[in-house]
Structure formats: C-alpha cells, structure tokens
Amino acid sequence: MTAFSIAAALALSACGGGGGGSDSGGTNTGSSSTPAATSSSAGNLQTSVPTATYTSGTAEASIFTQLNAYRSGMGVGLLKQDTMLDTSASAHALYLVDNFANGNITSVTHNEVSTLADYYEATPLSRARKAGVPATEWVGENAGVGLNLTTVDANATSCVGQYLDTVYHLQGATDIQETVGVGFQVNASQGTYGCVLDFGETTNVTGAPVDNGFYAAGGQQMATSANAVSPYPNETNVALTMHAESPNPAPDLASPGRPVMFRVNAANAGDVLTVTSFTLTANGSAVPARIIVPSAAMTGSTGATADVNNALFVGVVVLLPLAPLAANTTYTATFSGQRDGKPVSRTWNFTTGS
Numbered sequence: 001m002t003a004f005s006i007a008a009a010l011a012l013s014a015c016g017g018g019g020g021g022s023d024s025g026g027t028n029t030g031s032s033s034t035p036a037a038t039s040s041s042a043g044n045l046q047t048s049v050p051t052a053t054y055t056s057g058t059a060e061a062s063i064f065t066q067l068n069a070y071r072s073g074m075g076v077g078l079l080k081q082d083t084m085l086d087t088s089a090s091a092h093a094l095y096l097v098d099n100f101a102n103g104n105i106t107s108v109t110h111n112e113v114s115t116l117a118d119y120y121e122a123t124p125l126s127r128a129r130k131a132g133v134p135a136t137e138w139v140g141e142n143a144g145v146g147l148n149l150t151t152v153d154a155n156a157t158s159c160v161g162q163y164l165d166t167v168y169h170l171q172g173a174t175d176i177q178e179t180v181g182v183g184f185q186v187n188a189s190q191g192t193y194g195c196v197l198d199f200g201e202t203t204n205v206t207g208a209p210v211d212n213g214f215y216a217a218g219g220q221q222m223a224t225s226a227n228a229v230s231p232y233p234n235e236t237n238v239a240l241t242m243h244a245e246s247p248n249p250a251p252d253l254a255s256p257g258r259p260v261m262f263r264v265n266a267a268n269a270g271d272v273l274t275v276t277s278f279t280l281t282a283n284g285s286a287v288p289a290r291i292i293v294p295s296a297a298m299t300g301s302t303g304a305t306a307d308v309n310n311a312l313f314v315g316v317v318v319l320l321p322l323a324p325l326a327a328n329t330t331y332t333a334t335f336s337g338q339r340d341g342k343p344v345s346r347t348w349n350f351t352t353g354s
Contacts, residue, residue: 041223041224041225042223043220043221043222043223043224043226043265044203044220044221045075045076045077045078045220045221045222046077046078046079046080046178046220047077047078048078049068049078049079049080049081050080050081052064052065052081053081053083054081054182057152058152058184059152059155059156059159059184059193059195060086060182060183060184062152062153062155062156062157063156063159063160063182063184063195063197064079064081064180064182065156066156066157066160067079067160067173067180067197070160070164070174070232071174073232073235074174074228074229074230074232075222075226075228075232076174076175076220076222076228076263077178077220077222079177079178079179079180079199080178080179080180081179081180081181081182082133082179082180082181082198082200083181084128084131084132084133084181085128085131085133085139085179085180085181085198085199085200086181086182086183086198087131087132087181088120088121088124088127088128088130088131088133088181088183088198089141089181089182089183089196089197089198090181090182090183090184090185090196091118091120091121091127091131091183092110092112092120092124092127092141092143092183092194092196092198093143093183093184093185093193093194093195093196094118094120094183094185094194095112095116095117095118095119095120095194096108096109096143096145096185096194096196097145097185097186097187097190097192097193097194098117098118098185098187098194099116099117099118100145100187100190100192100194101187101189101190101192102117104116104117107246108143108144108145108246109143110123110124110141110143110212111123112127123211123212124139124140124141124198124211124212125139125209125210125211125212126211127198128198128200133200134202135209136202136205136209137200137201137202137205137209138200138201138202138205138209138210138213138214138215138218138219139198139199139200139201139209139211139212140172140175140177140198140199140201140212140213140214141196141197141198141199141212142163142169142172142173142196142197142199143194143195143196143197144159144162144163144169144194144195144196145192145193145194145195146158146159146162146192146193146195147191147192147193148186148187148188148191148192148193155184155193155195156184158193158195159184159193159195160173161239161243162195162243163197163243164230164239165239165241165242165243165258165259166242166243166245166259167242167245167249167259167261167292167312167318167320168245168247168249168309168311168312169243169245170230170259170261171261171263171312171313171316172199173197173199174228174230174261174263175199175214175219175313176201176214176216176218176219176220176221176267177199177200177201177214177219177220178200178201178202178203178219178220179199179200179201179202180197180198180199180200181197181198181199181200182196182197183195183196183197183198184196199214201214201215201218201219202218203218203219203220204217204218204219205217205218205219206218216266216267216268216313217267217268221265221267222263222264222265223265224264224265224339226264226265227262227263227264227344227346228262228263228264229260229261229262229263229333229335229346229348230259230260230261230263231258231260231350232348232350233348233349233350234348234349234350234351235350235351236350236351236353237351237352237353238258238325238350238351238352238353239258239325239352239353240257240258240324240325240326240327240352240353241255241256241257241258241324241325242255242256242257242258242259242320247309247311248309249292249307249308249309249311249318249320250290250292250308250320251308253290253320253322255323255324256320256321256322256323256324257287257289257320257321257322257323257324257325258321258324258325258352259318259319259320259321260278260280260318260319260320260321260333261316261317261318261319262275262278262316262317262318262319262335262337262346263313263315263316263317264315264339264344265315265339266313266314266315266316266339270340271314271315271339271340272294272296272297272300272314272315272339272340273293273297273314273315273316273317273337273338273339273344274293274297274299274300274301274337274338275291275293275297275301275302275303275304275317275335275336275337276301276302276336276337276338277302277303277334277335277336277337278291278303278317278319278333278334278335278336278337279319279333279334280319280321280331280332280333280334281331281332281334282325282326282329282330282331282332283329287321287325287331288321288322288323289319289320289321289322290305290319290320290322291303291304291305291317291318291319291320292304292305292306292307292312292317292318292319292320293305293306293307293312293317293318294306294307294310294312294313294314294316295307295310296314297314297317300338301337304317315339317335317337319333325352326352327352327353327354328351328352328353328354329351329352330349330350330351331349331350331351331352332347332348332349333347333348333349333350334346334347335347
C-alpha cells in the first residue's frame with residue numbers, strides 16, 4: 001500500500017474507548033454499574049504520581065508524559081504507570097499493527113482472535129488479568145493505529161491526538177481511572193504503528209468488573225463543585241477536526257470540527273448533567289454545532305440531541321461543530337446548565353493550530 005492509501009485506511013482506525021464504548025455496538029460499559037456508596041464531595045484527584053520507568057526517548061515515555069500533561073491541564077488527575085497494563089497494552093498494540101499489515105483485520109478492535117498472529121488474550125480485561133492485574137480491578141482501553149512518523153515525539157502526539165480529538169475516546173482517556181499502561185509497536189514494512197492505552201481502576205470499586213469499563217463511583221473523582229473541559233482553558237494548537245472513531249457519534253456529518261467537552265462528577269446513582277446553553281464563538285460569530293447529551297440528560301436540557309450510541313456518561317456534554325474549525329483562531333466556549341438541579345457554568349478560551 002502507498003502512504004496515501006494507508007492513511008485512508010487508517011482514517012477510521014480508532015475504536016471503542018476506555019470505558020466509553022465497545023468494538024462496534026457502542027454500549028456504555030463505563031457507566032453500567034450502579035454505585036454502592038456515595039463518593040466524597042471533596043474529590044480525590046491524584047496531583048502527583050511516581051516517576052515512570054519507561055526508557056527515556058521512547059514513544060511510551062512521551063505518550064505517558066503527554067497524556068498526564070493534558071489531564072493536568074484539564075484538572076482531572078494524573079495517572080500512575082502500571083507495568084502489568086504496559087504488558088497487556090503492548091501485546092495488543094503488536095496484535096493490531098501486525099494483523100493490519102498482513103490483512104487479517106481491516107479495522108481496529110479491542111478483541112483478539114486466537115488464530116491470528118501475535119494473539120495474547122481475547123479482551124482488554126482478560127489480557128490485563130493474564131498480565132497479572134487483580135481480579136477486582138476494572139480495566140478500560142483505547143486502541144488505535146496510525147502512520148509511523150519520523151520522530152518519537154511526533155508518534156506520541158499522533159497517538160494521543162487520536163484520542164483527544166474525538167468524543168468517546170476523549171471521554172475515556174480523561175475519566176476516573178487511576179493507572180495506565182502504554183503499548184506502542186511499529187510495523188516497519190508497512191510504516192504503521194499500533195498504540196494502545198490500558199487503564200486501571202481499583203479504588204472504591206465493587207462487584208465484578210465489566211469488560212472495557214470503569215466503576216462509576218470509584219477511581220479518582222473531581223469535587224462535586226468542580227468541572228473540567230476540553231480543550232482546556234487557554235489550550236493552544238487545538239486540532240481543527242474530529243478524528244474519526246468507532247462508534248461514530250455523528251454518522252451524518254462528513255467532517256465535523258474538533259469536539260468540545262464539558263464534564264462534572266457523576267459518581268452516584270441519579271447524578272446527571274443537563275445543559276441550558278452551550279455555545280462556541282469566534283470573532284463575534286457563533287459556530288454552528290450540535291449539542292450531544294446522554295439520553296438520561298434529555299429531560300431538562302435545551303437544544304440538545306441524544307447520543308446516538310448511548311455511550312456518553314451522564315456527567316458529560318459535548319458540543320460538536322458541524323464543520324472543521326478555522327486555523328489559528330481563538331474560540332470562546334460558554335456552558336450553562338445544572339448538575340443535579342444546581343446551576344453550573346463556565347466560559348473559557350482556546351486557540352486552534354495551523
């Protein structure tokens with residue numbers, strides 16, 4: 001395949017989402033459990049984590065650093081390295097990139113087939129358990145394939161960007177997990193990479209873990225009075241378009257802009273974020289956009305559209321521009337709504353790249 005045809009094939013490569021979706025059905029595994037206890041209103045975010053042991057100058061080290069820097073900018077807590085999840089993520093990254101190269105698979109999947117090359121284990125949860133994580137740990141996964149670039153940092157930015165410039169993968173990469181394992185593998189003959197992030201959650205969890213999901217009341221939680229946004233305040237070099245993902249949050253739009261996310265703590269049964277107004281403006285003009293909410297948030301929301309895949313968490317609202325954003329432009333996002341009937345609002349700016 002030429003570089004152009006490979007790029008076309010990989011344009012729809014990202015699939016699933018750490019707790020935010022499934023391979024194709026789009027079921028919301030991340031919020032399916034009913035919390036057994038009320039979480040603290042003060043939050044328990046990780047503001048510091050041990051130094052990671054990835055070899056300096058590797059894609060894994062850069063991905064870990066870039067992802068934590070982004071989570072810090074959002075204010076959703078840092079992630080600790082988990083070497084067992086490194087093992088499961090690396091195994092699946094190898095499975096993806098090699099089976100893409102040999103034609104055994106044509107789309108990214110969280111599930112592995114035992115008869116295909118580099119099989120490790122069938123699902124994110126079973127792979128993590130094979131690598132040694134406890135049976136009580138909840139595990140979510142983001143998986144993608146891309147073109148191998150000229151530098152380690154460029155590959156890391158490409159991998160992380162696949163997830164941040166989406167709806168469900170953004171939600172999954174910036175959620176309540178506490179640990180991460182990074183897998184990055186290159187197929188030199190095809191000039192492609194496989195990049196997998198496996199996430200772990202162990203604090204305040206109960207019940208049997210579902211595959212590729214988080215326990216809503218556990219992990220690291222923001223304070224109930226806090227909120228988080230992406231792009232985060234004053235972020236620069238923001239992407240212009242949404243990276244294609246499966247499931248597709250807007251299958252009727254040919255080229256939507258980079259999604260804008262607003263998130264609150266929704267740890268307890270009955271927590272819900274509704275939207276009164278969510279706008280994006282630039283140079284005094286409103287950006288045509290769609291406001292996407294979980295079905296549970298339709299009652300009480302104004303001007304919103306229910307998530308077609310039922311994969312958004314009840315604490316998340318997304319503004320999806322109907323067309324790509326303009327380059328080198330400062331945008332102002334304004335949100336107002338209610339969290340469990342209490343008003344919540346925020347206005348912030350971000351600037352797109354070239």
